[in-house]
Amino acid sequence: MITLTEKAAQHVRNFLTKRGKGIGLRFAVRTSGCSGMAYKLEFVDEANPEDLVFESHGVKVLVDPKSMPYIDGTELDFAREGLNEGFRFNNPNIKDQCGCGESFTV
């Protein structure tokens, strides 16, 4: 189960509208980065048949089955830090993460 906070969902909807196409957000992990795993966020134009689909505040989040064990239960939030803004992950699975927040260990 993947969820978005209301604020994150609102931003994703906004981006999708401005972009003019796309059916949702792909949330995935891949092996790279300083702590082993890294998050990946992409727009989705076409879903893959094996994708798991979650809907949260009207936004579709697509996850491939391989990524799921690492991120199950994660809540995506949209945060602002000073002038910077972007997505942040509250992932219950992680043991350790790199200071950069993009990369983590399960």
Add this chain to the structure above:
Amino acid sequence: MALLQISEPGEATAPHQHRLAVGIDLGTTNSLVATVRSGMPLVLSDELGRPLLPSVVHYAAQGVQSVGYEAQAQQALDPKNTILSIKRFMGRGVKDIAHIEGMPYDFVDAEGMVRLRTAAGVKTPVEISAEILRVLCERAEASLGGMLTGAVITVPAYFDDAQRQATKDAARLAGLNVLRLLNEPTAAAIAYGLDNSAEGIYAVYDLGGGTFDISILRLSKGIFEVLATGGDTSLGGDDFDQRVFCWIIEEAKLAPLSHSDARLLQMRAREAKEYLTYHGEAPITVKLGSGEYVDVRLTSEVFTEITHNLVHKTLSPTRKALRDAGLSIEEVKGVVMVGGATRMPQIQHAVGEFFKQEPLNNLDPDKVVALGAATQANLLAGNRATGDDWLLLDVIPLSLGLEMMGGLSEKIIPRNSTIPIARAQEFTTFKDGQTAMAIHVVQGERELVSDCRSLARFELRGIPPMAAGAARIRVTFQVDADGLLSVTAREQVTGHEARIEVKPSYGLSDDEITGMLKDGFVHASQDAFRRALREAQVEAQRLLEATHTALSEDPQLLSTLERAHIDSCVGKLQAVLVGDDRRAIDAALSALNQATVEFASRRMNHSVQRALSGKTIAEIS
């Protein structure tokens, strides 16, 4: 902890590898920085949410300075050390700057670019611009949470090389990697996505705070070409404020104002102007320092009327730019509005009426240039979205040319031409019966081949033997979108062809290109002299060659005396030819020319007689 952005499908980068790129609109009055975030270009604001950074730098005695709004506040208090509109001085010498006597600055007349003496020392426009860029760069790095890969900085389309180079130097000084300088009107067109739309002619109407620019662009195959530019460097939104200011004084019958009252009234005038963009009437109420009350109402009708001739003043350069481009109004496919002053309804109306179409105005006119620059920066930094088949707007950094007789360079494709491009020129043979031609491709701005960079040599063979100057050899230079140059030489009669491919910018660093450009300026007069000398030498050789041929073919047409005279002229010319006295060569050349005029006409008659003898009229016609 970094915050992640959404990427295009399949484009997500590995951690720590986001290529952060920004677009910077380095304006005369205000500057902005923008980036592409989660696929959307947006302008980055400061901590207080203000998108604009006034292009103002204030220097203080301790060398401490402020940039932007804070510096702007010092304008009235410390005009000498508060530098406004530095863009007007970029790459300019003292004599290039208009109305210099009216400016509050302490100018230092130095070699090359103008310098300003401030409380913090003598500063060049490059250093002052770098201060503005540094603030924008810091803002961007704070907003994006990392080091910038690079920036696209916009410049007016009419900026010459010195001004562009100065802008690049300022960026380098501010620690920014310049991905590219982009023409402002082109950036605006990109922001509107015109680069992905139909090919055609577009006009960009840019009315800023203090300057007006009109640019006519042609989009073909994804590339914008600037066809013509025009404008008025002292016409902008501020003039509209001034008109309202004068109107208030007249309407309220005010006595001459104190300095602070005038500033207050100017601010109210500006507010009234902005209010009228969305309302039919603006109330203006001010309590002056003198104790007087001002309470007037400015209607949009009156506003339109008092600013009518200002609006009109933008239309004549527009008409002229169209004429320069050789176009009629009907050929313009779209009109892009840039600059905060284009929000005024009477401008929208006048431009719409002039071009007989609604101008594009749904993007914020203050931000549109920065947004376009950000889009371009994102692409150049390598954050390409799939399906975006952009052709990059690129230009040739140095002219490409050919070696001519006498070691002179003939430029075929001038510097700053957009690529892809193809240009052809016809050449001929130098000697009678010449059957081959050596083609030497060179790059550079200098007049002599020895000062340019040699790119390639090849030969065209199989030219049929003809008299000198009779053969027609068409040489075509073609540079494709990747900057690959191919040169083809084709003899027009036989169709014999030879070709070669070269990569023109290969091995030339930015520094070398800069050095070569500078050389071109430094040696301009020396080059011109050497060019004239070489031309005289080539001409002399050609005449000697022709005289020699004529003397060996028809010696019987000359008396001994005449022959001796010609021989002596030949001798004199040969003697001065090895020297570098162009006047002496010219004099000897014209003497030999004179001496052989009669001989040449006799040869002409002789050959006609020879051709005609023994033939009937019928055979000839």
